[in-house]
Amino acid sequence: MKNAVTFIVEPDTGKVTVEVSGVAKGTVRELENVIGKGTSVNCGQPVQAVFTQPSPKAVEDDAFSIWLYDLYHNSVVDGPGRRSVIQVAGCSLRCPGCYVPQTHKRENGSLVSISSIVKKIVASRPKHDGVTILGGEPFDQAASVAELVSRLKNLGIHITVYTGNTIDTLIGRKDKSIDYILTHIDLLIDGPFIRQLKKDAGEYRGSRNQRVISLSRNG
Numbered sequence: 001m002k003n004a005v006t007f008i009v010e011p012d013t014g015k016v017t018v019e020v021s022g023v024a025k026g027t028v029r030e031l032e033n034v035i036g037k038g039t040s041v042n043c044g045q046p047v048q049a050v051f052t053q054p055s056p057k058a059v060e061d062d063a064f065s066i067w068l069y070d071l072y073h074n075s076v077v078d079g080p081g082r083r084s085v086i087q088v089a090g091c092s093l094r095c096p097g098c099y100v101p102q103t104h105k106r107e108n109g110s111l112v113s114i115s116s117i118v119k120k121i122v123a124s125r126p127k128h129d130g131v132t133i134l135g136g137e138p139f140d141q142a143a144s145v146a147e148l149v150s151r152l153k154n155l156g157i158h159i160t161v162y163t164g165n166t167i168d169t170l171i172g173r174k175d176k177s178i179d180y181i182l183t184h185i186d187l188l189i190d191g192p193f194i195r196q197l198k199k200d201a202g203e204y205r206g207s208r209n210q211r212v213i214s215l216s217r218n219g
């Protein structure tokens with residue numbers, strides 16, 4: 001999307017989300033004069049996170065856990081429709097110019113039980129069209145993400161996953177957890193972020209090399 005302003009109105013709450021892409025700062029200021037000053041949420045990330053900043057948390061109720069940086073709702077830029085987003089902590093790829101360097105270290109997140117994440121997703125279900133798992137790098141904790149994907153898919157939830165790896169690299173690893181993820185999610189956005197290719201990257205992507213790959217068996 002380029003040079004676009006999109007207004008999303010929530011009919012039940014009256015809240016307005018304004019998604020701005022490629023628009024001059026002066027235009028944004030004029031908009032604020034008309035509709036009032038908003039709160040910047042960057043890449044659709046709402047201010048109110050369910051899991052906030054690091055607070056090492058014991059995993060109480062589940063044998064499966066995941067390094068989580070954040071969990072937030074109402075993103076309209078991380079996959080089709082309105083997404084709940086599970087942002088994992090930890091990324092070994094370290095793309096130069098990455099927008100989210102704060103997610104690179106696992107220790108910046110918390111070890112959280114998968115059941116507690118799924119509970120939050122189920123509770124927010126009327127408000128989203130699907131779940132996006134991004135990072136950090138989800139495939140750095142493939143076994144945990146596979147378990148998460150399995151539980152979400154059993155609930156019939158549409159799943160988008162972002163990775164800084166290419167799909168060919170992931171398939172080449174011949175890892176059971178990775179293969180499970182790739183055969184049970186609906187959409188993969190693959191490839192590293194390349195700063196020089198960020199202009200006109202296209203929907204859902206950070207740079208032009210990244211691909212939106214449909215893996216849904218329903219097309």
Ligand code: SF4
Binds near residue numbers: 094098099103137193
């Ligand atoms: S893979 Fe994603 S989180 Fe990791 S460095 Fe690249 S852009 Fe950042």
